[in-house]
Amino acid sequence: MNYELFIAKRIIIGKKYKNSVSSPIIKIAITAIALGIIIMLIAVATGAGLQNKIRDKMAGFKGHIQIVNYDANNSDVSTTPVDKNQDFYPKFKNISGIKNIQVFANKGGILRTETDFEGIIFKGVSTDYDWSFFEEYLVEGKVPNFKQPRTRDVLLSETVMNRLKLKLNDTILATFLKTATSKLPSNKKYIISGIYNSGFAQFDKSMMIGDIREVQKLNKWTENQIGGFEVLLDNFEEIEVKGEEIYRETSSTLKSITIVELYQNIFDWIQLFDNNIWFIIGIMIVIAGINMITALLVLILERVQMIGILKALGSSNTSIRKIFLYNASYLILKGLFWGNIIGLLLIFIQYYFKVITLDPETYYVTTMPVYISFTSVILLNVGTLLLCFLMLVIPSYIITKIEPSKAIKFA
Template sequence: MQDTARSKHSARNLHICESTKKLFALNFSSFIASRLTFQSKRTFSKLIVRIAIVGIMLGLGVMILSIAIVKGFKKEIREKVRGFAGDIQITKFDNNFSYENSPFMVDSAFIKKAHAQPLIKKVMPYATKPAIIKANGEIEGVVLKGVDKSYDWGIFKSTMESGKVINFADSVAAQKQIMISSYTAARLNLKVGDDFLMYFIQEPMRTRKFSIVGIFNVGVEDVDKTFVIGNLSIIQRLNDWTYREAGGFEVQVTDFDELKSANDQLNKVLPTYLRSYTVDETYPTIFEWLKLLDVNTQVMLVLMLIVAVINMISALLIMILERTSMIGMLKALGASNWSIQSIFLYNSAYLIGMGLLLGNLFGLGFSWFQHTTHFFKLDQASYYMKFVPIELSFSDVALLNLGTLIICLLVLLLPSMLVSKISPVRAIRFK
C-alpha cells in the first residue's frame, strides 16, 4: 500500500515538473522574443523588420481594398441590372425574341401561386414596343417599356437626374407621362416638362404625344441607350390588347444568391404556355464580366500573400543569422531547439500582428474614405458607374486577417528550423 502511494505521489510530482517545465519554456520564449522585438538595438535587423511590417501592412491593405472594390462593383452593377429587368423574366413560350412582345392573359391564379413560393418576392406585368422619337429636328429609335402601378421604382428613384417617376394615382395624366434616359435627352435636346411625338411603326402607323416627367441615368449602356419608360396601358391600346393582357412578367426574388432555386420554384407553378429566364441569361456579357472580376481578385490575393510571406521569411532568416551567438549560448545553457524556435516564431507573430494592425487601419480607413466621399471617379461609359464603389463585411476582414496570420506562421516554421542546424560551440565563436 505504501509503495503504491509513493509511486502515485512520484508520478504526480513528475507531471507537475513536466507542466512547470513547459510553462517555463513558454514564458522563457515569450520573454526573450519580446526583448528582441521591442528592445533590440541592432539597426540592420530593425530596418529589415520594418520592411517586413510594411510589406504585411500593404499586402493586407491591398487585399481588403481588392475585396471591397470587387464586391462593390458586383453589387452596384448587379443591382442596377436586376432593378431594371427584374431577377427573372417570364414571356410567352414561342419563337418571338423581338421587342414586340407576344401577348398573353394575366392569370391571377398563377400570380398568387408564385407569391406563395418562399423565394419569390414580387411579380410585375410589363410590355415593350419599339418606337421612334422625333423632337427638335432630331429622331431617335427607342423601346417603350410599359409598366403598371405595381412596378418597383427603386432603381429609378436612386438614379433619377431630374424630375420624378410616373404618377399612377392620376390615371388620366399617367397616359401621357414618360421617363427617358439622360443619353436620349442629350441626343434630342430635351428636359423635364418638354413634349415630343413618338411614332409606332405598325399598320396603320400610330403617333402619341408624351410629356417628360423624369430623366434617369441607370448607367447601364444597354438600358440608357434603348429604353424609355411609360404606362403599360398605352401599349395595350396600341396593340388592341385587353386590360388583362401583358407582354411578360418581371419577378423579384428574396435572395439573389438563390436565383436558380427561385427559378426552379417558379417553373413548378408556371403555365405551359409561358417560359422563364434569369437576368444573367438576359444580360450574359455583363454577368460574365463580373465573374472575371472574381478571378482577378483571387490572383491579387495570392500575389499579395506571397509578397507578405517572402518579406517575413527574409526578416526571420536575417534575425536568426544576426542572433547566431545568442542561439549558441542558449543551447549551451540547455535550451531545446523548439524553445529557441519558439522565440523567433513569437517574434514573427509580434511583427505579423503589427503589420495586420497597420494593414487594417490602411485598408479599412481607405475604404471608409472612398465610401463616404466618392473621391476616386470612373468613366461611367466603361464601368457603369461614376465612382469606385465599396462593399465590405466584417466576415471578409476577419477571414483575411486570420488567413494571413495562419499562413505566415505555418510558412515560417520551415526557416525557423535553421536553429536546429546551429552548433553551440561554433555559434559562440561566430562573429
C-alpha cells in the same frame, strides 16, 4: 510561465532590436504585409462592389426573373401577349424569397424633335411596379403616378435628354412601329415627368418608362393582356434555384428566364472578377511571405550568440524556434493592423466621396463601387496570418543547425 513568449517580448521591446542591423529589413517586411492587405482589401471591395452594382442595375431594369410567353423570343419588344390572370400573380403561394411580382410590356419606337431623333424601348409598367431602383438614380423630377385613370407621364434617362436637347416637363413626340392589326405607325405625345441616370449606358440610352395602358393601346391589347411578369428576389444568390422553382409553378405556355440567361456575356464577364481577386490575393500573400522569411532569417543570424547561450542552458530547438516565430507573428500582426487601417480608410473614402470614376460604356457604372463585409475582412486577415506563419516554419529550422560551442565562440 511561457518563457518563449517572455523572451520574444523582451526582444521586441529592446532598444538594441530597434537600432539593430535588421531594423530596416524588418520595417520593409512590415510594410510589405501592410501593402499586401491594403491591395487585397481594395481588390475584394472593388470586385464585389462592381458585381453587386451591375447585378442590381440589371435587376432594376429587367427584374431578376422574367415570365413571358413560351413562344416569345429574347428581344426587348413584347410581341406575344400573356394573360395577366395567373395563379402566381400577385404572389406565389409555394415559393419563398420573392420580393415583388410586377407586370410589364415593351414597345419599340422613336423619339423625335424638330432636329433630332432617338430610338427607344417604351417599357410600360403598372401600379405594382417597384420604383426603388429608379428613385435611387432619379436626377430631376419624379416617377410617374399610374394610380390616375390615365397618364402620359414618362421617365427618360439623362443620356437621351441630352442627345435630344430636352428638359424636364417637356412634351416629346414618339412614333411607334406598326402592329399586326395596323399597317401605319402610331404617333403619341408624352410629358417627361422625371429624369434618371443609372450609369448603365446599355439601358440608359434606350429605355423610357411609362404607363402599361399606353403600350396595351398601341398593341391593340385588352387590359388583361401584358408582355409578361418581372420577379424581384430577396437574394440574388438564389436566382438559379428560384428560377427553377418558378418554372415548375408556371403553366406550360409560359417560360421563366433569369437575367443571367438573358445577359450571359455580361455575367460571364463579371464572374472573371473572382478569378482576378484570387490571383491578386495569392500574389500578395507570396510577396508578403517572402519578405517575412527574409526578416526571420536576418533575425536568427543576428542573434546567433543568444541562440547558442539558450541551447547551452538546455533550451530545445523547438523552444528557440517558438521565440522567433512569436517575434515574426508580432511583425505580421503589426503589418496587418496598419494595412487594415489604411485599406479600410481608402475604401470608405471611395464609398462616400466617389473619388475614382469609370467609363460607363465599359464598366456600366460611373464611379467605382465598393463593398466589403466584416466576414471578408476577418477571412483575409486570418488567412494572411496563417499562411505567412506556415511559410516561416520551414526557414526557422535553420536554428537546429546552430551549435552552441561555435555560436558562443563566434560571439
